[in-house]
Amino acid sequence: MGSDMELRNKIKQFCQDAGADIIGFAPVERWDQVNECPVEFRPRSLWEPARTVIVLGVAMPLPIVETTPSLLHKEMYDTANRTLDGMAYNLVRYLNRLGHASYYFMRDGFGSLRLLKDRPAAAFNHITAAKYAGLGTVGVNNCLLTPEFGPRVRLVSIFTEVALEPDPMVAKELCIKCGTCAKCCPVNALVMKEDSYKGEFILLPCLERHRELTADKAYPCGICTKVCPVGKDRRLYKQKGILKKYLEESEALNANPDDPRYKSWTHVRKYGSWNKEFPR
Numbered sequence: 001m002g003s004d005m006e007l008r009n010k011i012k013q014f015c016q017d018a019g020a021d022i023i024g025f026a027p028v029e030r031w032d033q034v035n036e037c038p039v040e041f042r043p044r045s046l047w048e049p050a051r052t053v054i055v056l057g058v059a060m061p062l063p064i065v066e067t068t069p070s071l072l073h074k075e076m077y078d079t080a081n082r083t084l085d086g087m088a089y090n091l092v093r094y095l096n097r098l099g100h101a102s103y104y105f106m107r108d109g110f111g112s113l114r115l116l117k118d119r120p121a122a123a124f125n126h127i128t129a130a131k132y133a134g135l136g137t138v139g140v141n142n143c144l145l146t147p148e149f150g151p152r153v154r155l156v157s158i159f160t161e162v163a164l165e166p167d168p169m170v171a172k173e174l175c176i177k178c179g180t181c182a183k184c185c186p187v188n189a190l191v192m193k194e195d196s197y198k199g200e201f202i203l204l205p206c207l208e209r210h211r212e213l214t215a216d217k218a219y220p221c222g223i224c225t226k227v228c229p230v231g232k233d234r235r236l237y238k239q240k241g242i243l244k245k246y247l248e249e250s251e252a253l254n255a256n257p258d259d260p261r262y263k264s265w266t267h268v269r270k271y272g273s274w275n276k277e278f279p280r
């Protein structure tokens with residue numbers, strides 16, 4: 001185990017140096033133990049030698065997420081995705097150079113919204129992987145909630161043939177079931193469930209909204225990640241107690257598109273994309 005810990009530390013250092021904000025290690029056996037996703041979606045079905053899944057996350061800075069839907073948010077989202085793919089690709093090659101066969105699964109698993117509509121899943125789920133790697137829990141918004149950034153984080157997964165010391169899964173649910181994500185969703189695609197922290201997600205209205213936002217150059221929506229109160233990033237940005245502002249936003253801007261409380265967001269939304277729905 002000594003040399004495995006050494007390798008684990010090396011991997012962590014490599015990923016931190018590459019810019020990962022959070023890093024977790026999941027043993028592939030967790031997919032079988034928890035037994036919540038079909039066998040063909042598990043790491044060993046995708047790549048038989050896999051023994052550990054390393055999950056990397058990069059943060060999406062809150063004040064940029066708050067401008068959604070906007071070109072600024074779209075560009076940051078695209079940059080996060082490119083950064084993740086680059087980190088995963090480089091980590092695989094680094095591990096291969098060290099003599100440990102590795103593989104990665106790209107950060108998004110669908111080529112277009114139309115494809116997602118016809119086949120509403122990716123071949124591998126990074127949210128599940130991140131949960132098994134101890135990075136967080138899944139909330140009503142169906143996103144991974146992390147202690148550091150709440151749901152404002154993007155993820156990628158790297159499989160390796162080495163059995164590395166795993167991280168424990170987060171024992172306490174991070175979602176507080178405040179319902180803000182469900183209330184703020186503009187198309188009512190999230191429904192709270194009595195018996196679960198994970199909400200019911202209604203795909204079609206969310207997809208339709210994303211189709212419109214893509215045409216407007218303001219993809220993705222992300223309101224359910226913006227409004228979630230979970231995450232230490234709110235402390236960094238001194239943004240505790242802002243839920244009222246989020247909850248009132250839609251109505252306030254419909255009444256007055258120039259409402260001064262939302263000026264910094266609506267100004268960004270006005271430029272650079274065809275934001276038909278401006279102010280929202």
Ligand code: SF4
Binds near residue numbers: 184185188190205206
């Ligand atoms: S991304 Fe937007 S439309 Fe989809 S569930 Fe979240 S808030 Fe609703």
Ligand code: SF4
Binds near residue numbers: 175177178227228
């Ligand atoms: S907004 Fe509230 S209900 Fe929704 S995921 Fe975050 S904590 Fe849970």
